[in-house]
Amino acid sequence: xxxxxxxxxxxxxxxxxxxxxxxxxxxxxxxxxxxxxxxxxxxxxxxxxxxxxxxxxxxxxxxxxxxxxxxxxxxxxxxxxxxxxxxxxxxxxxxxxxxxxxxxxxxxxxxxxxxxxxxxxxxxxxxxxxxxxxxxxxxxxxxxxxxxxxxxxxxxxxxxxxxxxxxxxxxxxxxxxxxxxxxxxxxxxxxxxxxxxxxxxxxxxxxxxxxxxxxxxxxxxxxxxxxxxxxxxxxxxxxxxxxxxxxxxxxxxxxxxxxxxxxxxxxxxxxxxxxxxxxxxxxxxxxxxxxxxxxxxxxxxxxxxxxxxxxxxxxxxxxxxxxxxxxxxxxxxxxxxxxxxxxxxxxxxxxxxxxxxxxxxxxxxxxxxxxxxxxxxxxxxxxxxxxxxxxxxxxxxxxxxxxxxxxxxxxxxxxxxxxxxxxxxxxxxxxxxxxxxxxxxxxxxxxxxxxxxxxxxxxxxxxxxxxxxxxxxxxxxxxxxxxxxxxxxxxxxxxxxxxxxxxxxxxxxxxxxxxxxxxxxxxxxxxxxxxxxxxxx
Numbered sequence: 001x002x003x004x005x006x007x008x009x010x011x012x013x014x015x016x017x018x019x020x021x022x023x024x025x026x027x028x029x030x031x032x033x034x035x036x037x038x039x040x041x042x043x044x045x046x047x048x049x050x051x052x053x054x055x056x057x058x059x060x061x062x063x064x065x066x067x068x069x070x071x072x073x074x075x076x077x078x079x080x081x082x083x084x085x086x087x088x089x090x091x092x093x094x095x096x097x098x099x100x101x102x103x104x105x106x107x108x109x110x111x112x113x114x115x116x117x118x119x120x121x122x123x124x125x126x127x128x129x130x131x132x133x134x135x136x137x138x139x140x141x142x143x144x145x146x147x148x149x150x151x152x153x154x155x156x157x158x159x160x161x162x163x164x165x166x167x168x169x170x171x172x173x174x175x176x177x178x179x180x181x182x183x184x185x186x187x188x189x190x191x192x193x194x195x196x197x198x199x200x201x202x203x204x205x206x207x208x209x210x211x212x213x214x215x216x217x218x219x220x221x222x223x224x225x226x227x228x229x230x231x232x233x234x235x236x237x238x239x240x241x242x243x244x245x246x247x248x249x250x251x252x253x254x255x256x257x258x259x260x261x262x263x264x265x266x267x268x269x270x271x272x273x274x275x276x277x278x279x280x281x282x283x284x285x286x287x288x289x290x291x292x293x294x295x296x297x298x299x300x301x302x303x304x305x306x307x308x309x310x311x312x313x314x315x316x317x318x319x320x321x322x323x324x325x326x327x328x329x330x331x332x333x334x335x336x337x338x339x340x341x342x343x344x345x346x347x348x349x350x351x352x353x354x355x356x357x358x359x360x361x362x363x364x365x366x367x368x369x370x371x372x373x374x375x376x377x378x379x380x381x382x383x384x385x386x387x388x389x390x391x392x393x394x395x396x397x398x399x400x401x402x403x404x405x406x407x408x409x410x411x412x413x414x415x416x417x418x419x420x421x422x423x424x425x426x427x428x429x430x431x432x433x434x435x436x437x438x439x440x441x442x443x444x445x446x447x448x449x450x451x452x453x454x455x456x457x458x459x460x461x462x463x464x465x466x467x468x469x470x471x472x473x474x475x476x477x478x479x480x481x482x483x484x485x486x487x488x489x490x491x492x493x494x495x496x497x498x499x500x501x502x503x504x505x506x507x508x509x510x511x512x513x514x515x516x517x518x519x520x521x522x523x524x525x526x527x528x529x530x531x532x533x534x535x536x537x
Contacts, residue, residue, distance in 0.1 A: 001014075018488065019485070019488045020488070022488075022492050022495070023492050024492075026064075027058075027060070027064070027068060028484075029483075029484035029485075029487050029488055030484050031053065031058065031060075031068065032068045032071055032072050032075070032487070033072065033482075033483050033484050033487070034053070035049055035053075035065055035068040035069055035072060036068070036069060036072030036073070036076075036464070038052070039065075039069050039072075040069075040072075040440070040461070040464040041464070041467075043439075043440045043443040046062040046065045046066060047062060049065050050062055050065055053065075070458060070499065070502070071495065071499065073458045073460055073461050073463070073464070074458070074460075074495055074498045074499055074502065075487045075490060075495060076460070076463050076464065076467075077458075077460035077463060077498070078490050078494060078495065078498065079476045079486060079487070079490065080460070080463055080466070080476060081147075082490075083475050083476045083478065084147045084148065086475045086476075086478070087122065087124075087148070087472075087475055088147075088148050088149065090120065090471065090475060091117055091119070091120060091122075091148070093414065093415060094119045094120060094412075094414055094419075095119070095152070095412030095413065095414045095419060095421075096119075096151065096152040096412060097117040097118070097119055097120070097124075097148065097151050097152065098117060098118035098119055098151060098152055098153050098154075098155060098410075098421065099115055099116075099117070099118075099124075099144070099151035099153070099154045099155070099170075100115065100116045100117075100118045100154075100155045100156070100178075101113065101114075101115050101154065101155070101156040101162055101166070102114060102156065102157065102434065103129075103132055104434045104437070104438070109452075109455050110128040110129060110130055110455065111128070111129045111130070111131060111132050112126065112127075112128055112457075112459065112462070113126065113127050113128075113129055113132070113137070113140065114126045114434075114462050115141075115144055117151075118155060118421075119421070120469075120471065120472075121469065122466055122469060122472050123462050123463055123465055123466050124144060124147070124148060125140070125143065125144050125147070126459045126460050126461070126462050126463065127140045127459050128459040131161070132159050132161040132162060133161040134160075134161045134162075134164035134165040134168065136161075137161055137162060137165035138165045138168055138169060141165055141166065141169040141170070142169055145169055145170065150170060150172075150173055151170065151173060152173075152174070152410050152412070152421070153173060153174040153175065153176055153410060153421075154166050154170055154173060154174075154175050154176065155176045155177075155178050156176075156177070156178065156181070157177070157178060157181035157182075157184075157185065158177060158181060158182065158185045158397075158401065163175075174407065174410065175404060176404050176405070176407065177401050177404040177405055179346055179348050179405065180348060180349055182397075182401060182405060183273075183339075183342065183343060183346060183348065183349055184270075184272065184273070184349075185397075186339070186342070186394055186397055187271075187272025187273065187339050188271070188272055189390060189393055189394070189397075190272070190335050190338070190339055190390050190391075190393075190394055191272065191331070191332045191335040191336060191339070191390070192272070193390075194328045194329075194331050194332035194335065195271065195272070195275065195277060195278070195332060197324065197328040198277045198278060198281060198325060198328050198329060198332065199277045201319075201322055201324055201325045201328070202277060202280065202281065202319065202325070205318060205319040205322065207284065207315070207316070207319045208260070208263075208280070210315055211256045211259060211260055212260065214252070214256050214312065215253060215256045215257055215260065218249050218250075218252060218253040218256070218308070219253065221247075221249045221250075221253075222249055222250045222253035222254070223253075229250070248294075248295075248308045248309045249308055251294060251309070252291075252308045252309060252312050255287045255290060255291065255312075256287075256312070258283065258287065259280065259283045259284055259287045260280075261283075262276075262279045262280040262282070262283035262284075263276045263277075263279065263280045264276075265279045266279075267349075267351075267352075269349050272336075272339065273343070273349050273351075275332070275336060278329065278332055278333070278336070281319075281320075281325060281329055282329075284316060284319060284320055285320050287316060288313065288316045288317060288320045291309055291312055291313045291316065292313060294309060295309035295310055295313050335388075335390065338379075338384060338391070338394075341375060341378075342372070342375055342394075344371075345368070345371035345372045345374070345375040346368055346371070346372060347364075347368055347371075365406065365409065368406070369405075369406040372398065372405075372406075376395065376398050376399075379391065379394070379395055380395070409421060436465075437462065437465070458502050459502075
């Protein structure tokens with residue numbers, strides 16, 4: 001509106017309207033928050049959101065949904081930074097904060113690094129880096145220090161870049177190695193080579209693809225007679241002799257599916273705690289022995305299904321009897337037994353644990369340290385170190401990181417009383433966070449790989465996890481009744497600047513430039529082309 005009683009032609013916008021919709025925008029804060037929650041809380045796809053909003057008589061496209069999701073993250077990140085003083089006060093009420101650091105990446109994607117307070121479980125800051133070296137990490141950690149001050153302690157994995165950066169920025173702060181990460185890195189070093197060799201051999205024989213194809217061909221025949229399956233199940237349950245009506249096709253189908261399930265066996269910890277390829281090969285060997293005993297069994301079947309067991313026995317035998325697989329499996333089994341002894345000593349990520357990454361382990365640190373020292377002595381006395389350099393490296397890692405693993409706990413006085421903190425026990429908080437994060441994107445996109453997602457996403461996307469925390473939500477709302485109302489208080493110019501900066505950071509190389517530099521012979525071609533030109537001043 002403008003005033004008609006004076007010569008001033010200044011236009012005045014509606015303050016009420018600006019509380020509902022950002023300047024120069026087509027969609028209100030309510031639509032933006034709805035899109036953000038639908039994408040990041042409920043893992044809904046862009047098309048599902050388009051359909052839902054369209055049913056409310058609001059025309060919107062998938063590209064607009066994608067753009068609103070980015071705006072939601074930018075608004076949230078600005079709100080988070082404006083609330084840093086209140087977050088800092090809240091953490092002081094808990095006696096301070098424990099800084100947990102961890103990163104995730106896939107393929108050639110950038111490393112998404114997040115830092116989180118282990119006490120309040122609030123994600124404090126995030127950044128995308130080309131690699132986890134100290135040069136990249138130091139400026140980021142200095143920013144965290146400036147925003148929240150020195151932590152009570154830092155907890156992280158054994159990455160050299162992280163250790164160097166943390167020691168440089170947080171001098172004098174107690175520094176711990178996460179027990180879960182310590183075990184994981186030791187296991188990878190101990191039998192990662194054997195695991196890779198087994199994986200390559202199995203891929204060379206293409207046995208998994210053959211078994212899946214075999215299962216598909218037998219499925220219709222094996223599952224056509226439910227009465228037969230019921231009889232078979234009853235016989236197995238009572239440990240009775242098998243019914244003569246059970247055909248080789250059914251037996252083969254059941255064995256093949258049992259072998260394929262071997263790759264899914266585990267406790268949810270990931271490698272090296274769960275050993276999918278080893279488990280698959282072990283089941284393959286047991287199935288081979290079973291088929292060898294059953295292929296001549298007298299059962300009712302036509303000629304085609306009588307030959308099923310023989311074909312299966314020959315194909316599995318080619319893989320099972322591979323000398324390289326036999327050798328590498330034996331080595332890995334021996335090393336895995338040693339590794340599991342260390343897991344038992346450290347009482348975390350136990351071989352028969354049921355809580356997967358939700359397992360925070362036992363907190364009797366003196367007893368754990370005593371058990372690990374006993375394991376360390378056994379490793380020396382058993383002669384393992386003389387057999388393989390991998391055991392020597394394992395021994396060296398225990399000695400090198402002992403003080404970071406078994407330092408005294410932190411005792412703090414808070415308004416709620418005295419608390420004892422064992423920060424080094426686990427960094428599973430961030431492991432669980434990244435696991436849920438990957439699960440959300442895979443559910444949304446239907447893709448297993450997150451390579452492209454990590455390249456395109458905004459660095460502060462992990463802040464959405466904080467919105468599940470009622471205390472955090474109360475802090476950032478700062479008296480407002482909703483996120484929509486709080487976002488309306490943010491300067492729209494600041495949002496546009498942040499969006500533009502994020503767009504520049506994620507900007508891809510021009511396709512023509514990429515085409516020019518493709519290939520190993522680019523430098524030689526460049527010299528040839530430039531040398532052919534007549535250059536003059």
